[in-house]
Amino acid sequence: MTKHTIKGGHSEKAMQEKAGARFKDVFLNMPHEVSLVLITDSVRNEPYNRAAREVIHAIRKMTPKILLREYDLDHEMAKTWNVTVSPTLLFNPDHYAIRWLGAPVGEEARTFAEALIMMGYGETGISEDSRKVLDKITEPRQVTVFVSPTCPYCPQQAVNAFKAAIEKPGIISLEIVDVQANPATADRYGAHSVPQVFADDILIAQGAQPEELFMASLEQLEQQTVFIPESDAAEVETDLVIVGGGPAGLTAGIYAVRSGLRAVIIEKGLLGGQVATTPVVENYPGLTHVGGKALVDIMISHALEYTSIFPGEDVMDIIPGTPTEVITSRRRFTTQAVLLATGAVYRHLGIEGESRLAGHGISYCSTCDGPLFTGKKVIVAGGGNSAVTEALHLHHIGVDVTLVHRRDTLRAQEQLIQNLHDNNIPILFNTEIRKIRGEKVVAAVELYNNKTDETTTMNVNGVFIAIGYEPSVELAKKLGVELTTDGYINHDGRHRTSVPGIYSAGDVEGGYKQIVIAAAKGSEAALAIYEDLMNPYWKI
Numbered sequence: 001m002t003k004h005t006i007k008g009g010h011s012e013k014a015m016q017e018k019a020g021a022r023f024k025d026v027f028l029n030m031p032h033e034v035s036l037v038l039i040t041d042s043v044r045n046e047p048y049n050r051a052a053r054e055v056i057h058a059i060r061k062m063t064p065k066i067l068l069r070e071y072d073l074d075h076e077m078a079k080t081w082n083v084t085v086s087p088t089l090l091f092n093p094d095h096y097a098i099r100w101l102g103a104p105v106g107e108e109a110r111t112f113a114e115a116l117i118m119m120g121y122g123e124t125g126i127s128e129d130s131r132k133v134l135d136k137i138t139e140p141r142q143v144t145v146f147v148s149p150t151c152p153y154c155p156q157q158a159v160n161a162f163k164a165a166i167e168k169p170g171i172i173s174l175e176i177v178d179v180q181a182n183p184a185t186a187d188r189y190g191a192h193s194v195p196q197v198f199a200d201d202i203l204i205a206q207g208a209q210p211e212e213l214f215m216a217s218l219e220q221l222e223q224q225t226v227f228i229p230e231s232d233a234a235e236v237e238t239d240l241v242i243v244g245g246g247p248a249g250l251t252a253g254i255y256a257v258r259s260g261l262r263a264v265i266i267e268k269g270l271l272g273g274q275v276a277t278t279p280v281v282e283n284y285p286g287l288t289h290v291g292g293k294a295l296v297d298i299m300i301s302h303a304l305e306y307t308s309i310f311p312g313e314d315v316m317d318i319i320p321g322t323p324t325e326v327i328t329s330r331r332r333f334t335t336q337a338v339l340l341a342t343g344a345v346y347r348h349l350g351i352e353g354e355s356r357l358a359g360h361g362i363s364y365c366s367t368c369d370g371p372l373f374t375g376k377k378v379i380v381a382g383g384g385n386s387a388v389t390e391a392l393h394l395h396h397i398g399v400d401v402t403l404v405h406r407r408d409t410l411r412a413q414e415q416l417i418q419n420l421h422d423n424n425i426p427i428l429f430n431t432e433i434r435k436i437r438g439e440k441v442v443a444a445v446e447l448y449n450n451k452t453d454e455t456t457t458m459n460v461n462g463v464f465i466a467i468g469y470e471p472s473v474e475l476a477k478k479l480g481v482e483l484t485t486d487g488y489i490n491h492d493g494r495h496r497t498s499v500p501g502i503y504s505a506g507d508v509e510g511g512y513k514q515i516v517i518a519a520a521k522g523s524e525a526a527l528a529i530y531e532d533l534m535n536p537y538w539k540i
């Protein structure tokens with residue numbers, strides 16, 4: 001019979017005593033003092049004041065290294081530190097800009113203890129990757145973390161914030177706000193779930209994050225869902241360089257490494273390519289509906305399990321040879337083969353006003369810019385799947401949208417067209433946009449009806465252009481790779497281009513533009529490259 005430890009029994013008590021003694025040792029051996037200032041007011045929030053005092057005294061019993069001063073909210077010192085609520089706890093206020101609004105009790109006692117230990121030992125233990133991200137933050141940043149004593153996820157996120165503020169005392173100031181003690185502040189921020197983190201009043205994270213993702217969200221001022229470690233290497237030796245981190249490139253990375261090759265992915269812009277800015281992806285096998293960004297995050301995380309990704313790096317030159325050299329804005333890669341999975345870029349209308357007002361009411365991405373037009377009037381240009389998907393997305397987020405198409409029929413999927421009708425989204429057929437007007441921002445469009453020959457003006461706040469894509473073939477052209485008459489990369493059935501050792505995959509090859517097809521082409525190219533590298537066709 002297995003012997004179980006009964007909760008609260010003798011052996012559990014012994015273990016607790018041991019853990020308690022170790023904890024005490026940690027506090028006792030702190031090399032530095034931590035000076036706390038507690039500011040209270042005998043009228044407001046008295047139970048929280050008492051709780052804060054009790055938790056501080058409990059720790060002070062274990063160590064003389066925690067110093068405490070207490071002032072009333074009316075005291076001059078409270079004004080000096082600009083404290084207006086009770087209780088507020090300041091940590092080493094001569095050195096850090098860190099304060100706690102409320103009492104560090106319940107789950108939050110863990111955060112409090114960890115924060116004191118980090119300050120007392122003068123080290124946060126952050127990872128090298130986190131440190132690199134933090135080093136990029138050079139401008140002052142005010143971080144506010146909303147927590148509650150009953151939230152088991154909060155300590156992880158609050159500790160992340162403490163680490164950032166302790167590491168960068170002159171740059172990052174931190175306010176931990178207990179929502180139970182400070183409901184009005186939580187209301188003001190609309191923080192109705194915990195943990196939530198704001199930086200300079202911008203919501204940057206909801207829920208607990210791993211340390212590196214927290215730092216990346218703080219640096220980017222936007223919630224990050226995937227963390228890609230940065231590399232300092234000036235030279236990277238590999239078997240396959242994949243240029244482009246869309247579905248084709250990411251899938252090629254997975255399949256190449258699974259075959260036994262070393263592979264890297266280089267992406268100069270947005271990982272995930274067009275998918276990352278697609279509002280909703282329908283019918284990617286296994287998923288009836290999925291957000292474009294969510295699908296991309298899954299793909300990136302999957303690819304990272306196999307291959308290194310170098311985001312934000314522009315490939316400047318590819319010099320075919322043995323080995324082939326790939327020169328980016330940051331380093332040099334040597335490789336046996338290169339896969340061009342460079343995808344496609346938005347097609348432009350090429351009309352008056354388009355380039356001048358781009359970003360000032362003209363957009364190519366409804367997922368990115370749509371929310372700025374809620375309650376406003378826009379047109380979407382195009383008649384394919386993208387235009388219809390974007391019009392539906394805009395309609396669903398409260399934008400007054402009209403679809404404008406140059407022909408009398410749409411070329412989108414039936415189901416999408418049916419959705420347009422079901423949502424009563426107006427469509428102007430046989431209509432071409434001739435001019436986009438506006439001084440500083442879009443104010444109107446000039447529309448030409450190619451059936452009636454009439455030109456009219458429509459007042460709008462925005463124009464979303466979704467008229468397809470052009471293949472990104474600059475690198476291919478530079479390499480002398482042969483293109484098709486339509487301007488796509490010409491390849492044999494095995495994704496080999498006209499230049500030995502250079503391959504292609506995905507939208508840059510033309511054909512049906514579906515995510516599943518790009519992914520399939522990526523895997524097919526990776527397998528073909530593996531076979532070629534085992535048995536090089538250019539040497540036969």
Ligand code: NAP
Pocket residue numbers: 282347348349381382383384385386387389406407411466467468469512513514
């Ligand atoms: P698309 O299918 O090539 O359609 C482009 C649309 O823009 C066409 O209606 C075209 O008109 C119009 N157009 C092109 N140039 C124009 C110009 N200069 N002025 C006015 N209109 C112009 O492109 P897409 O809709 O961006 O889709 C790209 C690919 O992604 C397609 O293969 C599509 O199936 C795929 N996609 C699929 C989904 C999905 O499966 N749910 C969603 C989004 C995209 P004409 O009809 O007159 O040529």
